Amino acid sequence: MKEKFDAKKHVLVPEHIKLTKKQTKKILEEYKITKNELPRISVDDPALKDLKFEINDVVKIIRKSPTAGKSTYYRRVVK
Amino acid sequence: MAKKIYEKYEDKLPLKIIEEVKSEIPKKTKASIIKKILDDVYKEFKQSSLEPGESIGIISAESIGEPSTQMTLNTFHFAGVAEMNVTVGLPRIIEILDGRKTIKTPTMEIYLKKPYSEGKEIKKIAKSIKQTTIQDYVEEISVEITESKIKIKLDKEILKEGVVDEKKILSLLKKKAKGYNVKQDRKELLVIPKDEDKNIGEIYRMKEKIKEIYVTGVKDVTQVLPVKRKGEFMIITSGNNLKDVLKLDFVDKTRTRSNDIYEIRKILGIEAARQVIINEVFKVIENQGLNVDIRHIMLVADTMTASGKIRGITRYGIISEKSSVLARAAFETPMKHLINASLIGELDDLNSVIENVMLNQPVPAGTGMPTLVTKK
Structure with a gap:
C-alpha cells in the first residue's frame, strides 16, 4: 500500500483551523482591524488541502514559537 | 485549585512564561500567593512589551544588519559535512532575504523510516536516490x-x-x-x-x-551522503527535488526537508516556508558565532510571507507592494516609479512614514501616531 503524502502531517506545518463567522468578527473587533488588513494565504496552499476553505475565510494558525511556546496567527484566504 | 488560576492567565500570558512560573513555584504554595505572583508577572510582561507605534522594522534591520558586517565573505566552506559544499555566511543570508528563485547550493535532508533510520541498507538506499x-x-x-x-x-x-x-x-x-x-x-x-x-x-x-x-534515481539529485546525526541515519543530498523524494516508500514524510523556500512553499505551504526562512537565516547567524535575537528574524519572515507568496526584500518583492508612490521611489529607481505614477495619475494618501518625512510632516510612528480628540 502506498502512503499518500499529506502536508498537514509535516513537522514544519503548523495547525490551520477554519474560523466561523462569529469567531472572525470577534477577532477583527479585538484587534480593531478590517479583514483586508490581515496577512493572506492562497486557497491552493498545500496546508489547506481537504479542509474546504473558501475565499475570504479566515484561518487561525497555531504556531510553535521558540520565544512564546505557542503563538496564534491569522490569515485571510485569497485566490 | 492552582490549575484553575493558571488557566485564567492562558489568554494573557504566553505559554512559555506560565510554564516557567509553574516550574519555579514550590508545590504546596497557596492559591492566593500563586495568583499574586502571576499578577506581578503579568504586570512585568505588560511593561516589557512594545508600545504601539514603535518602529520595530528599523530595529530589526539594524539588529540583523550590524552583525552581518562581521560575517566572513567565504561563499564556499565545509559546514560540518565532508565533501559537500554549502553556501553559508552573508551570501546565503542575501540569497534568502532577496527571495532568489534559484539558490546556489540546493540541498535536502532526507529522514528515513524505521528500520532504515537505524542503518539498514543505508548505502543501497542512498545510491537509489542519486540520479x-x-x-x-x-x-x-x-x-x-x-x-x-x-x-x-x-x-x-x-x-x-x-x-x-x-x-x-x-x-x-x-x-x-x-x-x-x-x-x-x-x-x-x-x-x-x-x-x-x-x-x-x-x-x-x-x-x-x-x-x-x-x-x-531522483532527478536533479547529483550527490548523496549518508550521515549519522543524533543517533539516526539520514541522507543529505546536493540538488533538490522534494516532490519526487516524498514519493519514495522509505522516506519519513513528516520530517524530510529542503533548503529551497520556493520548493517548500509549493509543497508544504506558506507557513512552512516562513519556518524554513527563520531556520535557515538563524542557522547561518549561529554558525558564524553571532548573536541576533530570533524575534527579528521572525519579523522579517512574517513580512516576506504576509501576502501568501514569498516576497523578497527587494524592489521587485515587498517594496513593490507598497501603496505609496513616494515610498517606492524612496527605495530604489526613483525616476521609474515617479514617471510611471505620473503617467497613470497615481494618488498618494501619505499614510506611511517615508513620504511624510519627504514632505516635512509628522510621521505616523511612535508619538506621531495618536491624534488629539477634543470634547465638545
Missing part, C-alpha cells in the same frame, strides 16, 4: 567518423550490480534517439542515423545527448 544517466553505465562512448555511427560500450561490472540491465538501456536509447536506429552488437550498442549522410556535427551532438539520458 544516474547513461554516462554512469558506460565504459566508453565514441563516434566512428568513417562509418558515421555512435558506439557505446557498456560497463559490465556496474551492470552486474543489477540495478539496470542492457535491455533497459537499449529501450531508453530507442525512445530518446529519434531519427536513429539502435542495434545491439555482441559487445557494443550501435546508434546509427537513419539518414545516411547526416552531418558529423549532429552525430557528435547526439553523443552528448545520449550521455545525459536519465536512467534511475
Whole structure:
C-alpha cells in the first residue's frame, strides 16, 4: 500500500483551523482591524488541502514559537 | 485549585512564561500567593512589551544588519559535512532575504523510516536516490567518423550490480534517439542515423545527448551522503527535488526537508516556508558565532510571507507592494516609479512614514501616531 503524502502531517506545518463567522468578527473587533488588513494565504496552499476553505475565510494558525511556546496567527484566504 | 488560576492567565500570558512560573513555584504554595505572583508577572510582561507605534522594522534591520558586517565573505566552506559544499555566511543570508528563485547550493535532508533510520541498507538506499544517466553505465562512448555511427560500450561490472540491465538501456536509447536506429552488437550498442549522410556535427551532438539520458534515481539529485546525526541515519543530498523524494516508500514524510523556500512553499505551504526562512537565516547567524535575537528574524519572515507568496526584500518583492508612490521611489529607481505614477495619475494618501518625512510632516510612528480628540 502506498502512503499518500499529506502536508498537514509535516513537522514544519503548523495547525490551520477554519474560523466561523462569529469567531472572525470577534477577532477583527479585538484587534480593531478590517479583514483586508490581515496577512493572506492562497486557497491552493498545500496546508489547506481537504479542509474546504473558501475565499475570504479566515484561518487561525497555531504556531510553535521558540520565544512564546505557542503563538496564534491569522490569515485571510485569497485566490 | 492552582490549575484553575493558571488557566485564567492562558489568554494573557504566553505559554512559555506560565510554564516557567509553574516550574519555579514550590508545590504546596497557596492559591492566593500563586495568583499574586502571576499578577506581578503579568504586570512585568505588560511593561516589557512594545508600545504601539514603535518602529520595530528599523530595529530589526539594524539588529540583523550590524552583525552581518562581521560575517566572513567565504561563499564556499565545509559546514560540518565532508565533501559537500554549502553556501553559508552573508551570501546565503542575501540569497534568502532577496527571495532568489534559484539558490546556489540546493540541498535536502532526507529522514528515513524505521528500520532504515537505524542503518539498514543505508548505502543501497542512498545510491537509489542519486540520479544516474547513461554516462554512469558506460565504459566508453565514441563516434566512428568513417562509418558515421555512435558506439557505446557498456560497463559490465556496474551492470552486474543489477540495478539496470542492457535491455533497459537499449529501450531508453530507442525512445530518446529519434531519427536513429539502435542495434545491439555482441559487445557494443550501435546508434546509427537513419539518414545516411547526416552531418558529423549532429552525430557528435547526439553523443552528448545520449550521455545525459536519465536512467534511475531522483532527478536533479547529483550527490548523496549518508550521515549519522543524533543517533539516526539520514541522507543529505546536493540538488533538490522534494516532490519526487516524498514519493519514495522509505522516506519519513513528516520530517524530510529542503533548503529551497520556493520548493517548500509549493509543497508544504506558506507557513512552512516562513519556518524554513527563520531556520535557515538563524542557522547561518549561529554558525558564524553571532548573536541576533530570533524575534527579528521572525519579523522579517512574517513580512516576506504576509501576502501568501514569498516576497523578497527587494524592489521587485515587498517594496513593490507598497501603496505609496513616494515610498517606492524612496527605495530604489526613483525616476521609474515617479514617471510611471505620473503617467497613470497615481494618488498618494501619505499614510506611511517615508513620504511624510519627504514632505516635512509628522510621521505616523511612535508619538506621531495618536491624534488629539477634543470634547465638545
